[in-house]
Amino acid sequence: MAALLLAAKNLVAVPDGDGPTRLLSPGFVRVADGVITEVGEGAPPAPPDVRLPAGTLAPGLVDLQVNGYFGHDLADADEAGWHEIVRRLPETGVTAFLPTFITAPVAAQAAALRRTRDLLPALPDGARVLGVHLEGPFLSAKRKGAHNADWLTDPTPEAVATLLETGLVKLVTLAPERDGAIAAVETLVENGVLVSVGHSDATAEQVARAADAGARKVTHIFNAQSGVHHRDPGVAAQALADPRLHPGLILDLHHVSDVAARVVFAAAAGRVVLVTDAASAAGMPPGSYDLGGEPIELPAEGPPLRADGTIAGSALRLDAAVGNAVALGVDPVTAVDAATRVPADLIGRPDLGRIAPGAAADLVWLGPDHRARATWVAGHIVYQGSNVHQGSNVFQGDE
Structure with missing residues (x-):
């Protein structure tokens, strides 16, 4: 699977892998082969494949x-x-x-x-x-x-x-x-x-x-x-x-x-x-x-x-x-x-439920109303709302 770099206005993540969950504003996530390989705060290190300008990127x-x-x-x-x-x-x-x-x-x-x-x-x-x-x-x-x-x-x-x-x-x-x-x-x-x-x-x-x-x-x-x-x-x-x-x-x-x-x-x-x-x-x-x-x-x-x-x-x-x-x-x-x-x-699945290095790349983009706008499982997008569209590399949705 190709690598994926997502940048979000808000990101609910465990940046160091096993510490407390934090809100990063902004933040980014890098994915390869269905697994999260990097989590960071601030601007991404390269142009992202997907930029989420509103709401929050959270674990699935x-x-x-x-x-x-x-x-x-x-x-x-x-x-x-x-x-x-x-x-x-x-x-x-x-x-x-x-x-x-x-x-x-x-x-x-x-x-x-x-x-x-x-x-x-x-x-x-x-x-x-x-x-x-x-x-x-x-x-x-x-x-x-x-x-x-x-x-x-x-x-x-x-x-x-x-x-x-x-x-x-x-x-x-x-x-x-x-x-x-x-x-x-x-x-x-x-x-x-x-x-x-x-x-x-x-x-x-x-x-x-x-x-x-x-x-x-x-x-x-x-x-x-x-x-x-x-x-x-x-x-x-x-x-x-x-x-x-x-x-x-x-x-x-x-x-x-x-x-x-x-x-x-x-x-x-x-x-x-x-x-x-x-x-x-x-x-x-x-x-x-x-x-x-x-x-x-x-x-x-x-x-x-x-x-x-x-x-x-x-x-x-x-x-x-x-x-x-x-x-x-x-x-x-x-x-x-x-x-x-x-x-x-x-349930004994520490590989799920967090945005952290080594975790499965299961992600959801929650809009400002906390409703799912887009969802990824193992780095694959499996849901994209009808009100979500992509211009260049920016995912946008009706507010």
Whole structure:
């Protein structure tokens, strides 16, 4: 692959490779063979191949919770559905993601994992598939949210072994109060799986025991979990107080209020993971869609809903979540980190989620409104917005 030199008005980067993320204004990035080879502040050392005069060049966004998108539920999507999601997620700034399968019978989840394994080699250029997130079936019936209670079960050694068979599982959400859950956490961690506490009625003490066993994340903080009480703290309280845990946050301002979101960023500084929890309704007009084999309805305003009014995933874009964080007063570098470096490190991919020497050249140009205007994966441009045009070597977009 030919080398590429990009210059940006603003650049969110780790110039020395392993230090803190910084905002360089201006900055430049050199790419060769799909990898970042140089990051610098100020004018580039030579005329750039691409100059971005507005907005911010950031690492490609990393989403650890994507149930579906563009009308397709990934748990049972056909090959065409997978192809559309992989090709089009870069429109939202996402360059890597975990397809997420919600609760189903263990045998059905195992079959979905095998189908996914067989589909992966033929996927087109686009967002990287980092593995699979299983959100269930080892969840609490008291905090099931949109999950089917009939399919919830304990994480027996046999069930865990069945789901680990393909090697695709990279993240499992479970309720640590279920019988056998702590042993399951230990087994999953030993097999390189990130464990997240979620859909749980656990006490703070039970969550701490899960962290002792190796759990490192909490799924969509405040949603479908015991909360913050001054005498009876639960999952959310432990997620905020425990430095080992990274709270996932669906920042569409429907799942969590603006005040609660500010609390999360203040209490869990440097640990917040922005996620979408996107359902098949994401990127689609209002109407009827599917999540986990059951119908959901996307209204004109707000997230998708089950027939009983239960929130069922979201229609959130991850670039919009970054913009919402900035609008709440979160520092832009912190907001970008929460959708890039923090989730990439958590999932064990330090080659992603940062603009740093040696990292993969996965990049997104965010406009002043924090919406993706152009996206690169491994140095290849995989999305260029219809309002983006190139004159000479300058990328420009309508303000």
